[in-house]
Amino acid sequence: MPVLGFLLPLALASVPPVSNGAEAKDGITLASDSEARWIAFDLTPSNQIRFEAVLNGRPVRAVLDTGLTNTLATQDFATRARLAAGRRQPALAIGGGVEVAWAPGGTLVIGGLTRRGGRIAIPDAPGQERFGADLLIGSDVLSCCALDIDYAVRRFRILPTGRLPFTGTTAPLALQRDAGVPVTEIRLAGTRLRPMIVDTGDGASVTLSRAAWAGADYRGAAISTTLGWGIGGPLVSEVAVVNGFTLGGAALPETELRIEGEGGYSAAAGVAGRIGTGLLLRYRVLLDPRAGRMVLQPGAMAAAPVLRSTSGLLLGAEGTHLRVLHVMRGSPAAESGWHEGETICAADGVPVAGRPIEWSAGAPGRTVALTLCDGSERRLTLRQFY
Incomplete structure (x- = not known):
């Protein structure tokens, strides 16, 4: 499946560090027991850390995004939460330039960290339904402190800078x-x-x-x-x-x-x-x-081999079918004439709706019979090509 990449750098002043129980000038406070406040998360289909935060007293779906200069809210969430968007300015982002509006940051709580004030960016950008969250928490919040991310257990915590909870x-x-x-x-x-x-x-x-x-x-x-x-x-x-x-x-x-x-x-x-x-x-x-x-x-996955496509079809699930989003160069799919936008309704005679797409990265040498939604059928022999 294709991978999302989010980044929105803007030239802003850096955030001063905070210690337990202290409040910085920008309103970031780290509770004295923050080290004990593990935050559970799941991974989105695009490998992003998704968890529950609290903004202005209401739970929100958030993504931990150290590559963002500023915390970001989707337009849909900004409307639902009645964030007061103000002036707009251009910003550089992966996938092209965008415009962002700025809203007051309110009170944001992530485990033992509380930020009062600051600001939130609201982008005018395509594909926001792909974010998988309401807020993307950026380095304007996160750079104050240390992040301990335990991917194997699916949890993270926010620590005072200088802590060394494990070695490696x-x-x-x-x-x-x-x-x-x-x-x-x-x-x-x-x-x-x-x-x-x-x-x-x-x-x-x-x-x-x-x-x-x-x-x-x-x-x-x-x-x-x-x-x-x-x-x-x-x-x-x-x-x-x-x-x-x-x-x-x-x-x-x-x-x-x-x-x-x-x-x-x-x-x-x-x-x-x-x-x-x-x-x-x-x-x-x-x-x-x-x-x-x-x-x-x-961790246990440190030496695991890279999972790579052997079909060359990058696919998106759309209800009862799969849509071809990209055909990888030099792949079996490219060599057999597949095109972006084609739709698949069955693989090896089984409807694809609601099923994992394991065959797309299956064992080299396997031949898959794919039924397109127009009723035609094609056979695709998998191989390693990159």
């Missing part, structure tokens, strides 16, 4: 100047790539700008294409599965890499790329930019 591979982490989002560095085949945004709102593993990929001069990758969405809408990027990444001096297992086109988001934002949840969820993760570190403790 340590990589440098800082707040990007102006944007205020956490950044680190990564190496590919010995080439140092920085800054890399650590973006819990991006469901992909690693994304590089075209220039960063060219600078790494990596050899031997089989490259295809894939589809994602950002706040600015859909975008096609190249994709490969590579070995040779190191983070904090530790070698990473094979990793899916996305390569942006010329003039993509990373280049416009002045970064080499992003590290997203597709990589992070293999670990227990501590993000503490104020203390200058990110800590990764391997």
